[in-house]
Amino acid sequence: xxxxxxxxxxVSNPKSFELKKxxxxxxxxxxxxxxxxxxxxxxxxxxxxxxxxxxxxxRSLLLILQARDAAGKDGTVRSIFSGLNPAGVQVTSxxxxxGREASQDYLWRVHMACPGEGEIGVFNxxxxxxxxVVRVKGFAPRSVWKKRFRHxxxxxxxxxxxxxxxxxxxxxxxxxxxxxxxxxxxDDPTKSWKFRAGDLADRKLWPKFQTAYEDAIRExxxxxxxxxxxxxxxxxxxxxxVANILLEALKKLDPQFPPPxxxxxxxxxx
Ligand code: AMP
Ligand code: MG
Numbered sequence: 001x002x003x004x005x006x007x008x009x010x011v012s013n014p015k016s017f018e019l020k021k022x023x024x025x026x027x028x029x030x031x032x033x034x035x036x037x038x039x040x041x042x043x044x045x046x047x048x049x050x051x052x053x054x055x056x057x058x059r060s061l062l063l064i065l066q067a068r069d070a071a072g073k074d075g076t077v078r079s080i081f082s083g084l085n086p087a088g089v090q091v092t093s094x095x096x097x098x099g100r101e102a103s104q105d106y107l108w109r110v111h112m113a114c115p116g117e118g119e120i121g122v123f124n125x126x127x128x129x130x131x132x133v134v135r136v137k138g139f140a141p142r143s144v145w146k147k148r149f150r151h152x153x154x155x156x157x158x159x160x161x162x163x164x165x166x167x168x169x170x171x172x173x174x175x176x177x178x179x180x181x182x183x184x185x186x187d188d189p190t191k192s193w194k195f196r197a198g199d200l201a202d203r204k205l206w207p208k209f210q211t212a213y214e215d216a217i218r219e220x221x222x223x224x225x226x227x228x229x230x231x232x233x234x235x236x237x238x239x240x241x242v243a244n245i246l247l248e249a250l251k252k253l254d255p256q257f258p259p260p261x262x263x264x265x266x267x268x269x270x
Contacts, residue, residue: 006248009228009241014221019214019229024174026231028241035236042243043083049247052255053118054088059163059253060115063246064123066132067171068209069199070181071232073124076171079239080246081122090115093124106130106148107155114159127152131216136208149219156225166225167249169242170217171232175206 005028011017030038053061065073081089092113101109107127115121131152135145156166173181182203185195202209221227228245232238 071173
């Protein structure tokens, strides 16, 4: 994938960011069959870089996936991480906070799930729910959620300073494609478990979520943790795009196998 596609997805000018400038059906001129082959190539590279990251055991990578329902967060995780060593990848899906989570500050459960040295962490939803659904549904007043942009930037800055590379992707699905996917879920008994009646209520709040996403992306696209707006109307574009964004981040990290223990030099196994 040409690097200019990644540059087009990256929000490097947050002040002038507008979600409507990003086409959910964008294909970057790719074709479906070639994209499937390209994804396999990317995964070979990801596998090698993951091995190095684990062997180096110093730094970590955190992939944050945010999206509306049916944009394909689960499918993205399955498509990119199947085939990688599961010992080095930790996926966390954040649901409505319950029990202890609900009585702590909103970053508590998130911090606990951050990847350790040598690990890749994947967040399926994240602390961004606390400025998105919480704002749109009025679970907290403006005076509370508004301050969270600053907390989040400072929290992510700390993670970055301490050795975690943060990659943030918003999977951008259109309203029409979400309708098709909801209908598929309703009609297919193997998919209907994914559908909640509340999904339709959230769909009615589409414009409010649009504003909330736009503000969140604008307020929290930083040089150390920029957002990427990934076109998500075509699964194959979405998967290849996220895989490439991740690969670029890992290449930049350039993790190295540690040198061998000097005491084993010239050792021969009899
Ligand atoms: P799903 O990802 O479809 O399994 O749904 C998880 C649900 O949990 C979504 O409706 C999210 O909006 C909700 N959720 C996740 N995090 C939070 C949070 N911090 N506060 C309120 N709701 C949340
Ligand atoms: Mg859902």
